[in-house]
Amino acid sequence: xxxxxxxxxxxxxxxxxxxxxxxxxxxxxxxxxxxxxxxxxxxxxxxxxxxxxxxxxxxxxxxxxxxxxxxxxxxxxxxxxxxxxxxxxxxxxxxxxxxxxxxxxxxxxxxxxxxxxxxxxxxxxxxxxxxxxxxxxxxxxxxxxxxxxxxxxxxxxxxxxxxxxxxxxxxxxxxxxxxxxxxxxxxxxxxxxxxxxxxxxxxxxxxxxxxxxxxxxxxxxxxxxxxxxxxxxxxxxxxxxxxxxxxxxxxxxxxxxxxxxxxxx
Amino acid sequence: xxxxxxxxxxxxxxxxxxxxxxxxxxxxxxxxxxxxxxxxxxxxxxxxxxxxxxxxxxxxxxxxxxxxxxxxxxxxxxxxxxxxxxxxxxxxxxxxxxxxxxxxxxxxxxxxxxxxxxxxxxxxxxxxxxxxxxxxxxxxxxxxxxxxxxxxxxxxxxxxxxxxxxxxxxxxxxxxxxxxxxxxxxxxxxxxxxxxxxxxxxxxxxxxxxxxxxxxxxxxxxxxxxxxxxxxxxxxxxxxxxxxxxxxxxxxxxxxxxxxxxxxxxxxxxxxxxx
Numbered sequence: 001x002x003x004x005x006x007x008x009x010x011x012x013x014x015x016x017x018x019x020x021x022x023x024x025x026x027x028x029x030x031x032x033x034x035x036x037x038x039x040x041x042x043x044x045x046x047x048x049x050x051x052x053x054x055x056x057x058x059x060x061x062x063x064x065x066x067x068x069x070x071x072x073x074x075x076x077x078x079x080x081x082x083x084x085x086x087x088x089x090x091x092x093x094x095x096x097x098x099x100x101x102x103x104x105x106x107x108x109x110x111x112x113x114x115x116x117x118x119x120x121x122x123x124x125x126x127x128x129x130x131x132x133x134x135x136x137x138x139x140x141x142x143x144x145x146x147x148x149x150x151x152x153x154x155x156x157x158x159x160x161x162x163x164x165x166x167x168x169x170x171x172x173x174x175x176x177x178x179x180x181x182x183x184x185x186x187x188x189x190x191x192x193x194x195x196x197x198x199x200x201x202x203x204x205x206x207x208x209x210x211x212x213x214x215x216x217x218x219x220x221x222x223x224x225x226x227x228x229x230x231x232x233x234x235x236x237x238x239x240x241x242x243x244x245x246x247x248x249x250x251x252x253x254x255x256x257x258x259x260x261x262x263x264x265x
Numbered sequence: 266x267x268x269x270x271x272x273x274x275x276x277x278x279x280x281x282x283x284x285x286x287x288x289x290x291x292x293x294x295x296x297x298x299x300x301x302x303x304x305x306x307x308x309x310x311x312x313x314x315x316x317x318x319x320x321x322x323x324x325x326x327x328x329x330x331x332x333x334x335x336x337x338x339x340x341x342x343x344x345x346x347x348x349x350x351x352x353x354x355x356x357x358x359x360x361x362x363x364x365x366x367x368x369x370x371x372x373x374x375x376x377x378x379x380x381x382x383x384x385x386x387x388x389x390x391x392x393x394x395x396x397x398x399x400x401x402x403x404x405x406x407x408x409x410x411x412x413x414x415x416x417x418x419x420x421x422x423x424x425x426x427x428x429x430x431x432x433x434x435x436x437x438x439x440x441x442x443x444x445x446x447x448x449x450x451x452x453x454x455x456x457x458x459x460x461x462x463x464x465x466x467x468x469x470x471x472x473x474x475x476x477x478x479x480x481x482x483x484x485x486x487x488x489x490x491x492x493x494x495x496x497x498x499x500x501x502x503x504x505x506x507x508x509x510x511x512x513x514x515x516x517x518x519x520x521x522x523x524x525x526x527x528x529x530x531x532x533x534x535x536x537x538x539x540x
Binding site: 031032035039040043044046047048050051052053054055056058059173175176177179180182183184186187192193194197198 | 302305312320323445469
């Protein structure tokens with residue numbers, strides 16, 4: 001067995017970058033992903049904003065627009081990344097991807113990050129919707145930190161998608177899990193409902209999930225708070241997800257090779 | 266034994282209709298409904314709707330609009346559309362996807378029996394999802410509908426499940442021609458949340474959306490459900506239930522006409538199963 005060469009290691013970012021680019025191109029062509037990333041968040045944003053206007057006006061429209069935007073990113077991650085390996089298997093491309101010299105985890109990372117990036121459509125769509133339809137004043141107190149927060153949110157959700165993509169592959173009915181976990185994460189991470197309204201036992205779960213810190217960072221940057229701590233938590237969550245994802249992909253890959261079940265349908 | 270003795274005697278036309286309606290409908294449900302196994306059914310048809318109810322109840326509390334009962338009744342009735350919309354779309358348009366539409370349309374079976382039979386299991390599934398939603402809401406959220414109106418509330422749920430099934434039939438029929446009908450089904454499922462007064466009071470919506478809501482399933486059924494849950498019986502909820510039933514019949518009729526139209530045009534072009 002030969003060791004890892006410098007040349008190969010330098011090629012790793014290229015593998016991730018091209019994987020990200022091609023996944024972005026493919027997902028941008030998918031009607032289902034566009035529905036998930038644009039139409040669905042707009043419907044949820046409209047519901048939340050209309051309820052806000054009918055209710056006590058306790059929270060600004062922009063609060064809901066940002067939350068609905070991250071809801072869209074989460075949905076694309078759940079459906080796009082959760083089924084990433086299953087989809088490659090269905091297309092018959094899983095074996096070639098595992099066989100290539102590049103580490104499989106990097107290939108998968110490009111796919112999951114690309115999918116999460118498509119979710120950014122939802123952020124743009126809900127902000128525009130809030131301004132045009134609901135007359136919200138969409139102005140960011142700190143646009144630079146807002147951009148940094150958005151990038152960190154996408155990266156952390158993409159890496160969370162890496163964990164989901166590699167663990168869901170062991171479960172044949174992964175789409176059922178995707179259907180099930182969309183709402184609870186929207187709820188416990190405080191995307192539309194403030195965490196203070198939720199029971200205390202749900203808070204530790206919220207702190208372990210990147211959308212909580214992502215939306216906190218974006219709201220702080222938009223409303224003039226301190227977004228850096230939340231961005232830092234996003235970074236920490238990303239590193240944890242990366243470590244878990246790398247380990248899980250290794251386990252799944254070894255197990256599939258040993259039992260010759262890489263392509264079971 | 267002679268060859269003539271081996272041929273089974275033909276069934277009476279009425280019996281044939283019911284056999285295709287009941288047995289054919291059940292078989293098609295088992296074959297085409299993706300989420301029928303417990304591993305799919307529990308997360309998708311029971312757990313996800315439960316989380317949906319919780320999500321919107323908390324959203325309503327955060328926004329300070331409506332009561333817990335407003336969101337519980339709206340969502341518990343709306344979740345029947347998961348079975349109605351997705352189930353019927355699968356039950357009709359998946360025949361095309363699995364390339365089994367041509368053999369079915371080559372049989373002399375009554376088309377109405379083939380068509381309506383697919384709706385019955387979906388309707389029952391939608392009804393039980395609603396009942397499960399109400400049960401969970403009673404246990405978790407302390408929702409207590411007026412006991413005297415429970416039979417009528419169940420009637421409203423049943424009629425709404427039927428009208429959602431009619432709506433799903435129409436989408437499924439469109440799936441005989443359109444390439445990606447599940448995209449339309451997804452949009453329809455989420456759009457009814459906004460338009461039909463499930464999460465937002467109807468008076469809050471712009472006039473065109475309010476007009477659209479009147480011809481969509483759920484709107485009248487949910488209105489009836491809210492009145493009944495609040496203990497208001499009498500003519501108003503009954504009228505809403507009747508309107509809901511009428512909307513469902515209109516959608517089912519439109520669906521059947523579309524189905525026959527696509528069948529005829531498919532025969533002309535020889536392309537039933539073209540994807």
